[in-house]
Amino acid sequence: MPFELPKLNYAFDALEPNIDAKTMEIHHGKHHQAYINNLNAAAANSEIENMSIEDICKSISKYPMSVRNNGGGHFNHSLFWTIMAPNSGGIPNNEVAKAIETDLGGFEKFKTDFSQAGATRFGSGWAWLCIKTDGKLCICSTPNQDNPLMDISECKGIPILAMDVWEHAYYLNYQNRRPDYMNAFFNVINWNKVNELYLIAKH
Ligand code: MN3
Secondary structure, three states: OOOOOOOOOOOOOOOOOOOOHHHHHHHHHHHHHHHHHHHHHHHOOOHHHHOOHHHHHHOHHHOOHHHHHHHHHHHHHHHHHHOEOOOOOOOOOOHHHHHHHHHHOOHHHHHHHHHHHHHOOOOOEEEEEEEOOOOOEEEEEEEOOOOOOOOOOOOOOEEEEEEEOOHHHOHHHHOOOHHHHHHHHHHHEOHHHHHHHHHHHHO
16 A cells, blocks of 8 residues: 555653543544545555655646545645644744744744634634745645645645644544634644754755
């Protein structure tokens, strides 16, 4: 099978109390695995079997909806697991923090605007911090499992931070309280990883 579930770099309970172990276990082992299983089924005997998930996203308009939904699900979650970590969060002090200052009006404004992007996404979707083609940061959101790499996306760029606002990301612990989940998400953002992705995308 060409696409496989990436291992988590931390234990299911490592993000508690911000994100509970049961949610992490089901989200990673069941939801993400299901996107991969469906993507592998859709990819069988087609050209996408040998493509990277990034390249599939970039030309997603060529492929059926099952590839868009499940390929997006695979890319988005693979990124999501890496931009969270235990003993993280807080206010970053690195290159991406400087860009947040310059391009987005500072960390507090970034926090407000990023949360707003998640809060106003009706139904299921994602909030993103991206680098646009001009090298500047932007905040946006996408529906369902779409992402800013996709050629069909209204919001385009290289994603360096992703927040899942599907109910499956928070419902067990937070029920309908998406704002409480989003506040907690800021406590687990792995700014070292976000900065690493920022530096790679910039060069
Ligand atoms: Mn999810």
